[in-house]
Amino acid sequence: MREEGIDTADSRLPSHSVLDIEPLSVGTLLQAFGRDDDVLGEMIEGRQ
Amino acid sequence: MIHGMDTGFLVSAELVEHPDHIAARATLSRLLGNGDRVALAPQVLAEFIHIVTDSHRFRQPVEISGARRIARKWTAREVAPYFRPWRRRCNSWIGWNTFSSAESVCSIRYWRQPIVKAAFARSSPRIRMIVARSIASYDRR
Numbered sequence: 001m002r003e004e005g006i007d008t009a010d011s012r013l014p015s016h017s018v019l020d021i022e023p024l025s026v027g028t029l030l031q032a033f034g035r036d037d038d039v040l041g042e043m044i045e046g047r048q
Numbered sequence: 049m050i051h052g053m054d055t056g057f058l059v060s061a062e063l064v065e066h067p068d069h070i071a072a073r074a075t076l077s078r079l080l081g082n083g084d085r086v087a088l089a090p091q092v093l094a095e096f097i098h099i100v101t102d103s104h105r106f107r108q109p110v111e112i113s114g115a116r117r118i119a120r121k122w123t124a125r126e127v128a129p130y131f132r133p134w135r136r137r138c139n140s141w142i143g144w145n146t147f148s149s150a151e152s153v154c155s156i157r158y159w160r161q162p163i164v165k166a167a168f169a170r171s172s173p174r175i176r177m178i179v180a181r182s183i184a185s186y187d188r189r
Binding site: 019028 | 058059061062063064065066067069073076077080082086100102104105106107108109110114118121122123124125126127
């Protein structure tokens with residue numbers, strides 16, 4: 001059954017699981033995460 | 049059920065130093081263990097790369113090549129390919145910061161709409177968003 005919104009033409013599913021993705025370490029946090037960070041705005045207009 | 053992941057959730061699931069890291073991993077494990085799937089907007093992959101490579105945020109930011117490699121992994125088998133054409137869109141956003149043309153900038157500005165929530169809502173109201181602020185209390189109901 002076709003599921004609305006799904007790209008049914010892409011049948012090449014990866015073999016790995018989300019749970020196989022290794023976590024990254026970035027060292028000390030220099031800037032706290034904000035709940036309402038505008039990341040896309042930063043990307044377009046430059047980092048503050 | 050399909051659970052939509054926003055950038056904040058993806059970052060928290062990936063970075064061990066993030067205060068919500070353990071909760072995010074536990075949430076993913078629980079949802080996928082129930083047979084549920086997850087979804088993300090391709091734009092989220094570019095935002096993820098932008099954050100983890102930011103030397104203003106972290107003492108040891110990830111190199112761009114490493115960030116892109118990890119971003120590609122987040123198109124894993126449980127991730128519903130929700131935006132057509134899925135693979136091309138993901139590749140475009142993973143490489144977004146190599147773009148320089150005005151057309152690309154216009155495209156990015158267009159996508160600045162609240163796509164992560166609104167696009168999912170338009171294409172399927174059955175998708176429930178896991179946003180960063182709800183990680184600790186998120187469940188599948």
